[in-house]
Amino acid sequence: MKKHIDKILIFIASIVTGALISISFSENKTDTFFSMKSIEYKDAIEQRNLLYKEISDLKESNNEIMYKLRSYNQGEEKHQKVMDDMKLQLSDYGEIAGTTALEGSGIVIKIKDGYYDISESTSYEIERKTLHATDAALLLNELRSIGAEAISINGYRILNDTGVRCDWAFITFNDNNQSYEGQPFYFSALGEPDELEAALLADGSYLNRLIIRGLEIEVEKRDDLYFSPTNRVLDFQYMQREDS
CATH class of the missing domain: 1.20.5 (Single alpha-helices involved in coiled-coils or other helix-helix interfaces)
Structure with a gap:
């Protein structure tokens, strides 16, 4: 059981x-x-x-x-409307490409080498107080990054692919070796003046570094800036439309 x-x-x-x-x-x-x-x-x-x-x-x-x-x-003017719209678009493209003259408000940065005594100053002091091609290139990049809609150096129109070179006391450009710009250098930038000035003079900006290095720099807000069109012939050899 x-x-x-x-x-x-x-x-x-x-x-x-x-x-x-x-x-x-x-x-x-x-x-x-x-x-x-x-x-x-x-x-x-x-x-x-x-x-x-x-x-x-x-x-x-x-x-x-x-x-x-x-x-x-x-309406009867439909063809004229098409032409007007095409002209407006062409004008917009010209402003972007730099082939159209522009005017408006912005800022002008005046830059000169800092004071030094060639016989008494060290080579390090002279280098620090001199504007080099690298400085000019970095300042151009800073202007682009803070929203400058057009830029020129001493009236020379800077395009998106313009590079700068140093030739003794002058600045030359990689797209036109015949142009030599000497001191003082005037960097003009088209945009909202207060915003551009605030960004350029902010802590850590490249322009502030140049000021600390002892270069002579003045920033002026202007309402009457003029940017002449580029005299370059824009000939693109490798760029093609995607649908071509």
Whole structure:
């Protein structure tokens, strides 16, 4: 009788153990399933939002194009509207490329080598107080980075690919070796005068480093700046349109 009772207890214990294992496995599987589904759902929501934004941008762009087309096709002067719009775009491209004269507000930075006595000053002092081609290049990059819309040095129009060289006491340019600019150097920049001045004189700016080195520097805000068009012939040998 005792053996039968033991067998029955073992049988019941086996059933209970199996049930517990089954329940535990089922819960883990359910958690994993819902966890994976929630991640997939989150990714799907993000993807949907991106698609909605792309569709919205395309609709806005399409509306602008349709508006232009309607303006071109209305009235007797539709061809003149097309020509006027093309001229306006050509003017914008000319301003970016530097082939169009510009005028407006901005700043002028006057730079001269600092004072030194050639017979008494050390070579280190002379080097520190001299404006080098590297200094001019870094200052040009700083002007571009703070938002200058046009730049010139002593009236010479600086383009996006213009580089500077040092030729004794003069600055020359990599795109026109016939032009020599001497001291004082006037760096003119077109833009909002207060913002340009604040950025140039901020702690850590390159212009501040030149001031600390002892160069003679003056910054003047102007409302009557003029930038003549470049006299360069823009001949690109390797650049091609993607759809050409």
